[in-house]
Amino acid sequence: MKTAHIIAEVHLVEEPIASNFGQEPRESYPTILTVEQESFSSQVLLDDRSVVKPGAIIQVQFRFLVPGNALRKMILETEFDIWERERVGRGKVTEIVSAEKAGSG
Secondary structure, eight states, X not given: OOOOSEEEEEEEOSXXXXXXXXXXXXXXXXEEEEETTEEEEEEEEOSSOOOOOTTOEEEEEEEXXXXXXXXXXXXXXXXXXXEESEEEEEEEEEEEOOTTTOOOO
C-alpha cells in the first residue's frame, strides 16, 4: 500500500457527480487538488475500498505525484477543492505525513 502525504477531512458534494470518485471500490482514485490558483496531481488512497456516497464527510489520505511543490502549500488547516472531471468536494488538511515516511512503496 502506498503511503499518504496528507490526511484531510473531505466534504463531498451533495448531488450525484459524473466522476468515478468513490463510485466503485478501488484502492485509489486520481484527483487534482486546487489551493488558491495552484493545482496539484494526487491520488486519494482508500484503505477499505469502500464506496463513497454523495454528501459524505470522510477522512481521506492523499498522495501527491510531486510532493515537494504540493507540501509547500498543503499545511495544516489548508482548505482545498477536489477535482476529478468536475469538482467532487472540498477538503481541509488535518494531518501532515512526513515526506520521509511517504516513500514510493
